Amino acid sequence: MNAPTQTQNPDPSGSIGQDWTCPFCSLLCDGFRVESQQGGLKLVGSDCSKAVQGLASFGPVPAAPSATVDGREVSPDTALDAAAERLAASRMPLFGGLATDVGGMRQLVRLANQRGAILDHARGDTLMPVLRTLQDRGQMFSTLAEIRNRADLVVCIGTDAASNFPEFFRRCAPVDEAAFARRTVFVGASAPAGLQGEVDEVALQGDLFDAVAMLAALVDGRRLPAPDAALERLAQAMRASTYCVVVFEPGRLPAQGALITEAVLRIVMSLNRKTRAGAFMLGGADGLQTANAVTTWMSGLPLRSRVGPLGLDHDPLQYATDRLLEEEAVDLLLWVASLGPKPVPPATVLPRIVLGHPALAADCAAAGTVFIPVATPGINADGHLFRADGVVTLPLRALRDDGLPTVADIANALQARLALRRLATEGTP
């Protein structure tokens, strides 16, 4: 297989991640350290459950895991040959999962172009609502540092923010000398313990759709037949704040959540007529923002698109992984899960090629599956990921070298093999 990743800190133990960026959620915290303990990895400076859990999936002894074809251990080259052969035979492949970094995604888009593949991310369902609102109406967003320095009112809608993003409130806590008091209001969610500043909860009358609609109407100054008193007070506070940030979590939105996202945008646009406000989306786990950003800039269209010799098309409904597999509208699944042992590739009768965390080997031992273990950016490879806001891109640095190739390495190697096959059969590279 290709050259192993360069590693900057090959120390066997001790403090190995002075400038570590955590790849285990889309906040990409870069303020903690990692220590090597008995060969395992220990988080220092935080008790973030996501980071702790993520690090725990990298065992004390980085065994060199083997690639498998139909459950049989094979050499890396054999696995690549088998994968290339199956890709070449596929008439309509799906590249799913896509939990990878910028470098991996760049090469996957190129590889997809060779085979006319559909690209969808494991969390495509949580991307589509946000994307659809951006496509249909736009977006008005804020970022962590702006929240930290400016937001006197943070309204978390349908999320406590902390369960899935344990470091969120710490990352955007006001600076000591801030000239404003922070108030945080949770609509339809319970406040996490230990928050700085004033904290309130607003219970839902109806569901989240109802609450957001009513809030939008009230922020806009509409007279409603029977307004909810708590939401009326909240709307008043939002209009009176100097910089209000509305936080929501796309992963927790119900079906047709794009309508909530759009209502949030309406609230924010409406507030900005007189005061300042922004939305902040707590989304993008498993490299979702990264996969979407790279696909978009290279092709011009976002995820759930097909790229290939016949051009490009974007179809959020048809190109959903579940639907494609269920309807057998594709004939091969290439699954990428390099950022941890999840997302697990879906079971399917179709042939699978899995580029994944070594722990996925067990899920990939079935016949019809080629499994190639890959490195994780931020653990045993360098890389880049996009943060939840989609604006900030951070470098991830390897903590150690487990001798694993990156997703980009594998995608490159597959491209080269496919080009050779084409040369052999068509006489063109």
Next chain:
Amino acid sequence: MSAQAETTSGAGEQAVVRNGVSIDPTFAEAFPMKATRVLITAHNDTWARNAAVAMTGFATSVIACGCEAGIERMLSPIETPDGRPGVAVLLFSMSGKELAKQLERRVGQCVLTCPTTAVYAGLDEGEAVALGKNLRFFGDGWQISKMIDGKRYWRVPVMDGEFVAQETTAVVKAVGGGNLLLLARDTDAALAGAEAAVEAMRAVPGVIMPFPGGVVRSGSKVGSKYASLMASTNDAFCPALIPLAKKTELDAGTRCVMEIVIDGLTEADVSAAMRAGIDAIVARGGEAGVTRISAGNYGGKLGPFHFHLHKLLGAEASV
């Protein structure tokens, strides 16, 4: 429009006499105009009529009114788009542009304002002209558009509910200035004859008689001794001027003349109306006091539509 320069008699033609009424061997000369029909409906026919009367007020002659307009007929609920009582109104003008202007002003001031009304196009074919299209802005942003069966309606919130106006109506080429001159022995006879003629003519579809009560007494000729006036009294038909005017069309027994002017959507509509008017006078007979029927023209030089009275009498005329 009632501007006649002179009345010419065909060379050698003789007047036809019917039931004691003498019908001149002459013709009414008419002009192309632009016209539209709108339908006004309301909660009941009183309010529909109120709107229509106001809208067609001060619309006797394009000379100074901008358009000629009148009520064509009342409509029963089954004849209107919304199933309410209504009125069909016709508007005529010399150009489509002027017609559009007059239509919008009159509907805006007299129909939009009138309780419970709605207004619709009364013609399907023709060049579209704004009806509710600009009036909708009265709604100050609250107006709603609604497409129903391929037609667009505007719904403007007003104090009694909503004013519904179809977006456009159609403008067609039409005919203006058909006319009859009724020469009578005295005022009573002239009025009674004119009233009877107008009543008969109103039953004809597609026409209006735009003057007050359908009748005009100030028939005019083109030009004046005063440079600033375009038209002046039709001296050849003024009984007061029989001994004075350079030329008169009247004999001493004629003491009063009335004119009926007809605008119609088509040449046939104008013909039908004139025929109905002549028939009504003839039916009353010369004894009733209208002894002669004539018509106004400009010698056939100005207008393309010539309604020969004898032709209107049809086959009977030659008998």
Next chain:
Amino acid sequence: MSTIRLKGGRVYDPANGVDGETRDIGMRDGRIVALHPQEEVDHEYDVSGCVVMAGGIDLHTHIGGGKVNLARMMLPEDHRANRARDPLLELASNGCCTPGTLETGYRYAQMGYTAAFEPAMLAANARHAHMEMGDTPILDHGAYVMLGNEELFLEMLARGEDFERIRDYVGWSIDASKAMGVKVVNPGGISAFKFNQRKLDVDENHVHWQVTPRHVVHTLARALTELGVPHPLHIHASNLGVAGNIESTLATIDALDGLPGHLTHIQFHSYGKEGPKKFSSAARQLIEKVKAAPNVSIDVGQIIFGQTVTASGDTMRQFANADLGSPRKYVGGDIECDAGCGVVPFRYREQSYVNALQWAIGLEIFLLMDDPWRVVLTTDHPNGGPFTSYPHLIRLLMDKSFRDEQLARLHPDVAASVDLREIGRELSLYDIAIMTRAAPARLLGLADRGQLGVGAAADIAVYREDADREAMFATPEYVFKDGRLVARQGRLEAVPVGGTHFLETEFDPGIEKTIEQYAQRHLSVSYRNAKIGKDELCSCANGGALLACKVHGGRGGK
């Protein structure tokens, strides 16, 4: 590497004073060389009947970074149509206003451009910008980092920090973001908008920091001069798009106080408020001022009729225009105490009085300016129109009768009254070669680009002579990048990875302490991650050549 001769073309190479002489051009190992007429070459191209110029250089085109990608995501309808492509060399990539990076590279190269510069790179988004440019094939690229709205900079200015410290900060920012220059956007205004200020004139105070745009502009211009940065401060002045903004534009030029400055998309800043619509051309006022200010250069930002999208860091102005968007969509963001972004789709219409006048103002500026070395051809892609309209724009400038035909289609009040009707000037091929190659190279300090002298990089465009200049410039006969044939008659021949131009500044590293402390207190990213190293740049830029540019003996270092 092979040796190539272009034989018998008419050469326009203003940097070397060559104005249409017929001569051969030799290339070897990616460079232009002098070849003896008898010397054997590997490839000889007969280019008689053709015009030979250096590859085009676009010094202001939004080709990479967050706001461009947001614009792409926002306009799927603009990206649905597929065009026929070469399946071997071209990967699927679509779009007109904000095409995918691959499409951007293909299209630029196919019309003879070999370098393009992203003018609005946020420091917070610098990696992303370099990544997108790295995925823009064939073209060399670089970016100007946006300064002048970061809270740290404004705070330093507000507390009267020593100029040297600010200069070090600017030097550090260029180095950290691997920029090729510095752009200031609505000086202080992006930050002011975060404090809910909706307007900021040149001598008006930022509501929170109590500093003026004049102060910001002058400080940055001085810092760049002292750091020896070749490209003058790239200035997107105050009050973009506002009727009567010529006043703030002239005041911004005054704020430079003789220091070098490049006023970008100047068309959007040259509006008077005369006439029935209180909106008029101030092109003559502007040009009078620029002629008298040799320290100032401009690019135009010509508008082109049709659908496009405006993407800018100027959140204050973009939000103000959000309701004018067509289709009605808006993206805005306040970003990391650094700057912001605003994206508004826009459709310029011939029958709009304002748009028609904007169009005329742009052309007036091109045609009234007597020194082509100080006016660069741009549409501010995609803000005034997509870069693919350059050949059309060139024809408008070179062909008075074509210009008049277009003028006749505009809003009648504009067509009947604009100064443009009276301007008979038609630009020459030599002028075009200056405005699209030689001048941008000179303004960027690219000594070996934008020219065809011996030793220069062999970035060359060969156009077949055609009286229809639009057709001629749309589809060059041959395009060479670093001596390699990359396009022939509108078809790609090779898709090399472009190189990254960036500056190596010198500054007192002591400034890092201040920056680190600020980042710890206020920001969300570790100070260490604010810096892009050269290796990292290489990986962001997709492994393309790193084209480090030295500063001109500045006074910044220790």
Next chain:
Amino acid sequence: MSAAQGFRLRLRAQPDFRVDLSPLQPAALAGRDVGEVARLELRHANAHVELGELFDVDALSSEAPELRLEGDLRRFDRIGQAMDGGCLSVTGEVGDYLGAAMRSGDIVVEGRAGHLAACEMAGGRLEVRGDIGDFAAGALPGSMDGMRGGTLVVRGNAGARFGDRMRRGTVLLLGDAGDFCASRMVAGTIALAGRVGAHCGYGMRRGTLVFGGSAPDVPATFAETSHDIRVTWALLSRSLGKLHPAFDSLAGRVPRRVVGDLAADGKGEWLIVG
């Protein structure tokens, strides 16, 4: 082989992947012969397949452009997309994008239709006798308007987001609507004979919903107006009655009217008869 105005296409076997049937345009195919139609290239995965490989083609003795498709076509998308004239009928089920952006002509589908049927439809008449999927009469991502004109009649039930961003035209739904019926509706008329799911009219800006069947729950961001709307109602109810007998009793009744969604522009209306 001689030219024909109409053709019958009978599906022989299910394709391996989804097939794009947008090249099947009755007006464009009229006048061709059976062989030409069979050689039509259809997009199938990353390649093209000749129509004749999937369908048996016969000529019809139609006098006007016509296509009759027979078989289970659920893997076939874009039937009648951008259709401009002629008649197209399908005996079985169809895939997504049925009649998308169609401009004129007539389409009748006996079976059920997939997602996005009639999306951005601009004219003509489209009737689905079975159920219909999500986003029928809706908009593609990024498009400002969904259905823009014409008439859609659905005899079965509709999925979610029925009439999303619809701007113009008339839609009759005889069965029940799913959740978020008329979401973000811009204008136009949707007449409903059955029930609606949750959050009907969510984000509705303008447009009219006529509830001829059971009365819906009115959301908190809608408000009642009690003014006299008999004029508009007369116009609308008469028109709907003419379009389908299921609505011919509307004209004699007086509806309740609510407006909303006040969370959006609030100029939409519900006319509730049931």
